Amino acid sequence: MIQNVTLKGVEFELRELTAADRNTVLAFAAALPAHDLLFLRRDITQTKVVEAWIAATEAGAFTTLLAEHEGAVVGCIALYTDxxxxxPHVGELRVLVADEVRKHGLGRWLVEQGFRIALDKGLSKLTAQMTIDQKAAITVFEELGFRGEALLKDQVRDADGKMHDLVVLACDVANASARIEAYGIGESA
Ligand SMILES: CC(C)(COP(=O)(O)OP(=O)(O)OC[C@H]1O[C@@H](n2cnc3c(N)ncnc32)[C@H](O)[C@@H]1OP(=O)(O)O)[C@@H](O)C(=O)NCCC(=O)NCCS
Structure with a gap:
């Protein structure tokens, strides 16, 4: 599956993650601000973590899509289910966009693709978690119908030993998808 989109004049290609992507994903992760990785359960700058992610994707636990621009990975969306x-009705979404292509609408478009995957899989609920200072992420998810459901205090310890709170957002897949379909992106409940 390959999908192309042009957002604010910039072309992106969306495709599935494969075993050959280990090094490109590592390069993408290494270029991201360290703080932007804290919402992930594992540190994706580590080779063994990316290898485990690829293996889990091949095993079906994750659906992972990569967004590329001029041959480089500049974004990704992963949907975890068990x-x-x-x-079994819940999926956890994780989205990341490279600093240099932010504010082009790629994050929003990727989360929209996450809804499509969730519908295909017959999921009824989606969750996403992020540190509470990730204003952009919270805005993107809230615009698409997610609402805060939980706050986990001191859930993440960064490389310097500093603790961070995580917020868990959630949404009903059918309601949010119907609203996106009817009104486009950006309508909130
Ligand atoms: C969250 C993230 C994916 C957004 O990516 P993006 O491609 O820049 O987002 P978009 O361009 O689609 O922005 C969509 C909307 O979010 C809001 N937004 C984007 N960046 C923002 C910022 N820095 N501050 C406040 N609102 C912001 C705007 O409302 C924007 O809509 P507009 O451009 O029409 O005004 C990106 O910032 C990121 O990778 N963050 C770090 C990782 C993270 O926290 N992921 C979420 C955990 S699942």
């Missing part, structure tokens, strides 16, 4: 858990 059909064997008590939450």
């Amino acid at each position: 059909p064997l858990s008590w939450s």
